[in-house]
Amino acid sequence: MIANSRAKSAFSIPMDSKMEIYLLRHGASTSNEKRIVCGAADYPLSEKGKAQAYQVCQTLNNIPFTHVYTSPLSRARETIANLTCSSNAIIEEELVELNTGLVSHITVDELWETEPRYRYQGLDPDFKYPEGECLNDMLLRVGNWFEKRFIEWNSSDTILIAGHEGTVCGILHRLLKLQIDHYPTFTIGNCEYIRITINEDRQIRYQFFPLHPVEIF
16 A cells, blocks of 8 residues: 655655655554453563564564664564664653553453444544543644654654554554544554655655564464
8 A cells, every 4th residue: 555645744854855764563462362452551462463573573674774662562662672773762652552541451342332432433532531541632642742753853764663553543644634533544453564755755655564474383
């Protein structure tokens, strides 16, 4: 999937820019496999997730990243543990997943049965999770972090951001100025990533990289 964007960019891009930004979702977690809400709760990678992480790192190790950022949650940090540059990763609290508060440890089906409005969060983005965030809180947090960091990067930098579905979709929604009622808009699987290339012609191009199935032995 490749998309071009010129007018929708919220950022000023130098004419000589060839910046690349990689948005990586973590590998499968134990909560993913049990369909637990999870949110910002700290569930680790499952065995499948560890295999996925190893596989994607074999590809990403061929890329000379100049900056690496990660969510503090273990499933994100474990996903990039096999990167040769992982020791240089900066942990950013703003990159955590949506805080789902008191319902973080129940299943998704139980949540939807209890409160159907959580099924399509974009239709009610100010509806908070009990003792947690609403969708708008998370999108504002992630989007503001991205804009703050963006002005620090050079036009030749190659950046990796390891996080969650909310992290990836939050940045894409900010860049593309997407309507929130369609959230999450993008389907991003475990250990899949999106490359954003900012060219000298001031276009922003997006390319999606799916993960091939892995076998667990």
